[in-house]
Amino acid sequence: MNRYFKAEITKNLPLNSKNNLLTLFPLEPVIDPEPGQFYMIEVSDSYNPLLKRPFCCLRKTPDNMQFLFTVRGKGTALMKEFRKGQVIHLIGPLGSGYPEARKGCTPVVIAGGTGIASLFSFIERTPDSSRVIYGAKTKDELLMLDELRKAGIRLTVCTDDCSFGEEGMVDQIFMNFLRSNESIRTSCVLYACGPRPMLRAVAAIARDNNIKGYASLEENMACGFGACLGCAVNTVKGYKRVCKEGPVFPIQEIVW
């Protein structure tokens, strides 16, 4: 089992103008990822860009692994050009993923934008009673909707521009949900991934309502496996490495 391995690109499917679904076939025996763990993906071997980029594994089958990515800058623009047959290096699975919810607790999953990539495999494994709130800027940017509907969970979607689903941001939907489900506060556990401002808002609501849970964070990374200390995040217990102790942290441990 290799944590540093080569894989062949079998498909790189554009889902919309910004997002692609990348499918890889590992050329070596690899380790199965836990939900929330990530991989460092080599975007170029030209040293410009120099560093690998971190991505969560959307899902893994015995034969292949899939990643969902958003084009943000130079590295992801190059990933959009990945062609079938191309061979790239990856490191992973890395980091600590989402802990399973304790028996009797209802997972409430909150995903913003590409945050769904991190939470998707967790959602697929959670019990049917789970609630999922998933938001994006526009209808076009809501991804994997058919698959999520099939997952059997109770799904609420929302868009910032009201083009689909409920109106508003995920943190507002979460707030409304808590108001209408007083009883769930004591028995729910939160799983959140998305842009930093969204996580900060969700963490504040969780704190005010005394709800426990987890958030997956992002930080610039050089190595991805704990060696460079470049990905520090400030927590109530001092700096921690997003790539090693994280990316998933107890949500109240983070100093936002």
Next chain:
Amino acid sequence: MDLTVDIGHLKLKNPVMTASGTFGYGEEYAEFVDLNMLGAIVVKGITLKPLEGNPPPRICETPCGMLNAIGLQNVGLKRFLKEKLPYLRAFDSKIIVNVMGNTLQEYVKLAGALDEAGVDGIELNVSCPNVKKGGIMFGTDKKALANLTAKVRQAVRQSILITKLSPTVPDIPKFAVIAEENGSDAITLINTIPGMAIDTRTWQPKLANITGGLSGPAIRPVAVRMVWEASRAVKIPVIGVGGIMNVDDALEFMLAGATAVQVGTGNFLRPTATVEIINGLWTYLDKKGISNVKDIIGGVNGESIHSNLNN
């Protein structure tokens, strides 16, 4: 074929080391490389007291390089000796500890304690661009460097003493000579070069620390030049570091005059980089029909080309 090189009284099984701060305390790499294969493991810079480091963001990418301002986050001397050193000791590889002090007394204390603990080498970091006090102060002032090296030398009995010089001085050979004259067994060149990057959308510096140290292929030509200059000025070995990604880069440093090399940022791209370079050296020597890696050191024939041109 012989891949061994000598640094002071230390015999390394090959000239490939890790660069401080890029290899943690070895643990993170154990599943990628056989740590027994390395010439030496140089660990993250240690200070007397633990340091929590700088606020994030601590790193950002730049063309063919990266900036870092980690701020020397480390576990401190006590925990290093108790928790990290025993792990490293289990490997058949030389252990070199990079140290940084705020004051001369701190350097002396650190070096003395590590020497007593039996580490193979001590690398004086007088060139860290990311901490407010100490460090680079000693690396950019000739008198301070002379005094520091001499005092640390007195405190170190069996470990070899390496001085890691700052690339920010205009006259590297002079600083190299000072390190040699005051008892250093070797010199490491180069540490990162101070740099800065700005996000033009937000007008914010990309690092919370504002400035950071540049590493990676972008600095390699600077490092090769400094190794070349320094190795001609001193008799002690020069250890070359800066942008080494593969065996070809390592050979470039050795041809310039480096007795050994360190791999830093290259480990982040390919965690197996060190071992690939060692294997690459075997292959290179074999292909070239060279039986001893020492025959490469300083082999660049710059002068002869120059004189040919003049003739």
